[in-house]
Amino acid sequence: MTDHPDPMLLHGLLDGELDAANTLAVEAHLKSCPACLSEYETLQRLRAALASPGLRHAAPASLLDQIEASLAPALAAKPTRTAPTGAWLGGAGVTAIAASLALVFVSPQFAAPGLEDQLVANHVRSLQANHLIDIPTSDRHVVKPWFNGKIDFSPPVVDLADEGFPLVGGRLDYVEGKTVPALVFHRRLHTINVFVQPQGGPGERIHAAHHDGYNLAHWTAAGLDYWAVSDIEPGDLNTFARLFAERAKGSG
Numbered sequence: 001m002t003d004h005p006d007p008m009l010l011h012g013l014l015d016g017e018l019d020a021a022n023t024l025a026v027e028a029h030l031k032s033c034p035a036c037l038s039e040y041e042t043l044q045r046l047r048a049a050l051a052s053p054g055l056r057h058a059a060p061a062s063l064l065d066q067i068e069a070s071l072a073p074a075l076a077a078k079p080t081r082t083a084p085t086g087a088w089l090g091g092a093g094v095t096a097i098a099a100s101l102a103l104v105f106v107s108p109q110f111a112a113p114g115l116e117d118q119l120v121a122n123h124v125r126s127l128q129a130n131h132l133i134d135i136p137t138s139d140r141h142v143v144k145p146w147f148n149g150k151i152d153f154s155p156p157v158v159d160l161a162d163e164g165f166p167l168v169g170g171r172l173d174y175v176e177g178k179t180v181p182a183l184v185f186h187r188r189l190h191t192i193n194v195f196v197q198p199q200g201g202p203g204e205r206i207h208a209a210h211h212d213g214y215n216l217a218h219w220t221a222a223g224l225d226y227w228a229v230s231d232i233e234p235g236d237l238n239t240f241a242r243l244f245a246e247r248a249k250g251s252g
Contacts (some may be wrong), residue, residue: 004029005025007039010043011043012026013026014040014047015150016117016118016121017117023121023231034235047177048056048177050091063069072200084150112167115176116209119227120216120229122174122175122229123191123214124214134169134171135169135170135251136168136169137224138166139159143169143170143183143244146170150172150179153224155181155183155196156196156224158244160240160247164187165185165190168184168185168186173193175197178197180195180197182194183196187230187240190230192228192229192240193228194226194227194244195227195229196225196226199224199225206236206241206245207219213231215229215230215237216228217237217241219245221249222248
């Protein structure tokens, strides 16, 4: 790519929306063009600023109580002994309905718009661009300190070789305008990328998704968000995520 790329390609690269060929071409151009690199870095800073937690509004904890209170009178007025299944519920059903509605407001989504695209694109690019691993080793005690000084937090690193998911190394990657660690595992002939970012809450429930032919698993623990991406079967990926979360608790 000798001429300056269309500005939309810079946005596409930032959002992880380019195919492999355009991704490689734009990345190569940025290495040799200070003007385009400066523009791309400006877009990165803008994206990071817009993703600031201060711009997001969290629903109050009292929302469930308010929903339940508003639904209770209407539901209580309906007879329950002759109602068909699923028509009206009384008693515990009020709480169940309120809880399900509250989830629309207070449950975290699997990923922000465009994030799944980024994660899958990063996974595919790591396989196609010969940049899967910066530190190739199965020794977690070597991988973990390798990240020191390269990022501002220390990700847990585990080895699950005894469960059929051997650690093969790690690298630096880029997600939502930030440099993040990527831990790399194998499952037979398949690769699993685990991206880690310090935004999570205390919960550890695993959420699964399927995007562009790839499976993703997302969970949070100890203030960190984890995303595992691979083309292995969803059941295998969920098993991997559960094992990773369990081992990470004691990895330090």
